[in-house]
Amino acid sequence: MNKIVSIAIKDFKLLIRNRSALFWNIMFPLLIMLLFVAIFGRQTPITINVGIIDQDNDLLSETFIEALNSSNLTRVLMFNNKIDAEEAISSQEIEAYIIIPGGFTSNLTSGRNTYVDIYVDMSNPDTTQITEGLLREFVSRFNEIIREKWIEYSEQYFPPHVISYIYSFAKPINASIHEAEAGPRVGYKEYIISGMIGYGFLFSALASATNVIVKEKEEKTIKRIKLSKANPWDILIGKTIAILFNLYLYIGIMLGIAYLLLKPEIYWNIPQILFLSLLGGLGGIAIGLILSILSESPEAASGASISIAVFLQFFIGLYFPIEFLPEYLQIVSNILPFTIIVNVLRDTMLYNIPLFSFLNMILIVLLFDVALYLLGSMIYLMKIQREEV
Amino acid sequence: MVLQMKKEAIRIERLKKYYNNKPVLEDINLVIYEEEIFGLLGPNGAGKSTLMECIVGLRPYDYGEVYIDGESLGYRGNNIKEKIGFVPQDPLLYDDLTVEENIRFFASMYDVPKNLVKNRIDLLTNWLNMHEFINKKVKILSGGQKRRAGIAVSLIHEPDILILDEPTTGLDPNIRREFWNIIKKLNEDGKTIVISTHYMEEADELCERVGIINDGKILDIDAPIELKRRYGGSIKIVIHVRTRFLEKALEALAEYNAELHIDRIIIPDRDESDISEIKKYLLANDIIPESIEVKMPTLEDVFIHLTGRRLGDNE
Ligand SMILES: Nc1ncnc2c1ncn2[C@@H]1O[C@H](COP(=O)(O)OP(=O)(O)O)[C@@H](O)[C@H]1O
Ligand SMILES: [Mg+2]
Numbered sequence: 001m002n003k004i005v006s007i008a009i010k011d012f013k014l015l016i017r018n019r020s021a022l023f024w025n026i027m028f029p030l031l032i033m034l035l036f037v038a039i040f041g042r043q044t045p046i047t048i049n050v051g052i053i054d055q056d057n058d059l060l061s062e063t064f065i066e067a068l069n070s071s072n073l074t075r076v077l078m079f080n081n082k083i084d085a086e087e088a089i090s091s092q093e094i095e096a097y098i099i100i101p102g103g104f105t106s107n108l109t110s111g112r113n114t115y116v117d118i119y120v121d122m123s124n125p126d127t128t129q130i131t132e133g134l135l136r137e138f139v140s141r142f143n144e145i146i147r148e149k150w151i152e153y154s155e156q157y158f159p160p161h162v163i164s165y166i167y168s169f170a171k172p173i174n175a176s177i178h179e180a181e182a183g184p185r186v187g188y189k190e191y192i193i194s195g196m197i198g199y200g201f202l203f204s205a206l207a208s209a210t211n212v213i214v215k216e217k218e219e220k221t222i223k224r225i226k227l228s229k230a231n232p233w234d235i236l237i238g239k240t241i242a243i244l245f246n247l248y249l250y251i252g253i254m255l256g257i258a259y260l261l262l263k264p265e266i267y268w269n270i271p272q273i274l275f276l277s278l279l280g281g282l283g284g285i286a287i288g289l290i291l292s293i294l295s296e297s298p299e300a301a302s303g304a305s306i307s308i309a310v311f312l313q314f315f316i317g318l319y320f321p322i323e324f325l326p327e328y329l330q331i332v333s334n335i336l337p338f339t340i341i342v343n344v345l346r347d348t349m350l351y352n353i354p355l356f357s358f359l360n361m362i363l364i365v366l367l368f369d370v371a372l373y374l375l376g377s378m379i380y381l382m383k384i385q386r387e388e389v
Numbered sequence: 390m391v392l393q394m395k396k397e398a399i400r401i402e403r404l405k406k407y408y409n410n411k412p413v414l415e416d417i418n419l420v421i422y423e424e425e426i427f428g429l430l431g432p433n434g435a436g437k438s439t440l441m442e443c444i445v446g447l448r449p450y451d452y453g454e455v456y457i458d459g460e461s462l463g464y465r466g467n468n469i470k471e472k473i474g475f476v477p478q479d480p481l482l483y484d485d486l487t488v489e490e491n492i493r494f495f496a497s498m499y500d501v502p503k504n505l506v507k508n509r510i511d512l513l514t515n516w517l518n519m520h521e522f523i524n525k526k527v528k529i530l531s532g533g534q535k536r537r538a539g540i541a542v543s544l545i546h547e548p549d550i551l552i553l554d555e556p557t558t559g560l561d562p563n564i565r566r567e568f569w570n571i572i573k574k575l576n577e578d579g580k581t582i583v584i585s586t587h588y589m590e591e592a593d594e595l596c597e598r599v600g601i602i603n604d605g606k607i608l609d610i611d612a613p614i615e616l617k618r619r620y621g622g623s624i625k626i627v628i629h630v631r632t633r634f635l636e637k638a639l640e641a642l643a644e645y646n647a648e649l650h651i652d653r654i655i656i657p658d659r660d661e662s663d664i665s666e667i668k669k670y671l672l673a674n675d676i677i678p679e680s681i682e683v684k685m686p687t688l689e690d691v692f693i694h695l696t697g698r699r700l701g702d703n704e
Binding site: 010219225229 | 482500
């Protein structure tokens with residue numbers, strides 16, 4: 001036990017005294033985070049995205065949607081229910097959504113009034129005004145068209161000037177504006193913070209694990225440890241603890257700086273964040289361990305683990321949603337446990353979804369971690385005993 | 390007659406080690422006694438490091454057995470680990486830790502009780518004169534300081550047997566002498582010392598017994614004085630002249646039984662009293678010698694006699 005603690009402390013000291021590792025593991029991701037937020041976090045929408053929940057699914061509701069979509073100022077996204085639409089508001093995918101009730105077409109075609117409910121994201125005063133005005137304007141234009149239809153139709157029965165007079169007061173569609181019950185704002189800064197924790201899985205855990213194991217071999221200090229009374233499990237567990245501390249150090253600094261500089265509106269469910277980070281970190285350590293044993297030379301191992309970390313950062317949804325990737329790459333992304341953990345972290349921080357909702361995903365990742373870690377340990381133990389160092 | 394029974398510290402029996410089917414150690418048989426300083430003298434590539442790392446258990450061997458205090462190394466229990474201190478050729482310390490942090494770390498690896506560590510570090514610091522750099526990171530130390538730190542680390546668990554692999558290679562001659570004193574003192578404290586070297590003076594000055602090793606074979610083992618008596622020849626005169634005069638000088642000194650030894654001329658069985666006469670002879674033949682000196686037999690001579698080659702880069 002004493003030896004494990006000593007090895008953990010020793011390796012942690014070595015990790016944080018290594019200037020270049022410190023740069024790549026802490027400074028660099030911080031810069032990335034601030035830079036990406038500066039670039040992507042400020043975009044004001046050029047078009048207004050409007051969600052539609054169409055409960056009518058008939059001729060006029062479709063005409064309504066088409067008309068809305070053909071405008072340069074608005075883009076339509078379809079939703080099946082209010083929950084999805086609210087979520088899209090939270091993640092700023094849409095600025096508003098409209099519910100078209102059942103009977104919309106049949107009411108209008110039989111000359112009866114109907115209504116639409118418009119829910120507007122009111123958290124951003126700049127866009128609220130524009131969105132509200134735009135949608136009111138659209139509904140009133142649509143009303144005019146309907147009115148004309150009604151007049152055309154009624155002309156068979158009444159003199160035209162009477163009809164226009166009567167219908168000038170009519171409002172075929174009544175729009176009522178509501179405030180969307182959106183959760184906290186999900187801007188890019190809120191989005192990227194969970195991604196930056198995922199960065200730690202790749203660099204502070206995966207790449208550092210390879211580095212810590214390989215360095216001992218490269219500098220041959222492993223000889224002295226092998227001479228001593230420490231056994232290989234002491235080495236492995238000690239190093240694992242050191243790397244987890246390294247990861248938590250990074251996460252702490254990253255969240256602290258994000259909190260101070262970006263003031264993100266996220267749920268600070270620290271225990272859940274730390275637990276999920278443990279899962280991601282262990283996965284990274286397991287892969288790093290395996291890389292350190294499989295490669296012939298220390299340089300090859302370090303090179304391989306850095307390349308893998310650099311490559312994976314674009315495939316596990318750190319900086320942008322994996323939906324941005326081509327479909328065949330999304331398949332790869334989706335089976336990576338890091339992607340799962342980053343997603344769960346995001347749901348935790350953005351929507352405060354409790355851990356048990358992800359139970360099966362967490363079990364899968366845990367299984368992956370344990371299997372890979374044990375496999376790596378077995379090979380490591382065999383090699384260290386047999387190998388000349 | 391008093392029969393003095395010396396206790397065995399290390400026994401090596403019929404040890405063989407191959408790399409890619411090429412023998413690197415061939416049938417090594419060796420006994421090292423408690424409280425002696427034993428030297429392994431041989432040139433680079435002789436197999437010194439390989440043999441030492443086999444003894445401490447860092448390298449597996451293909452045949453034979455090593456016993457430490459009568460216990461087979463094969464098991465390598467903690468018992469044996471506690472008894473042995475190994476000072477590798479490179480210090481093998483953590484560059485980004487201070488000397489003290491390194492020592493404390495390895496103290497913990499040997500389960501040295503915490504309350505003893507501070508005391509031992511103070512003793513070692515005094516004794517190896519490490520005050521100046523005990524709290525400095527290893528990466529900024531000089532070669533000699535690193536070696537001293539390495540020795541301190543290897544001693545923190547107070548082993549009975551200390552095995553040092555070329556501890557003075559590459560150090561200044563004066564600093565080398567300091568190390569000899571350190572090693573002698575350790576031996577006076579009752580430690581068994583095994584040291585490898587390719588410096589004949591080091592083996593001669595330090596070791597009670599020396600094993601001459603070349604090409605993975607131990608050619609003979611004995612006290613330096615015995616080895617010199619057996620193989621070193623007698624007192625002789627060594628003459629250095631310019632290379633172009635070698636031939637001529639050899640002719641001129643023919644009646645002294647002068648022999649050519651690589652780049653120098655050697656006249657066997659002569660001492661100081663003959664020097665002036667030899668000098669006259671050379672000058673008479675228009676040869677100006679660069680140096681003429683009397684030479685006692687050395688372990689280098691022993692090595693040349695046994696192998697037909699020089700030990701190598703002796704400064
Ligand atoms: N790991 C190794 N693989 C192959 N050959 C080796 C290895 N280690 C040492 N040797 C060879 O074994 C011989 C003895 O080396 P070594 O024990 O280092 O000699 P010394 O310490 O006396 O200089 C050399 O010929 C060296 O090339
Ligand atoms: Mg050597």
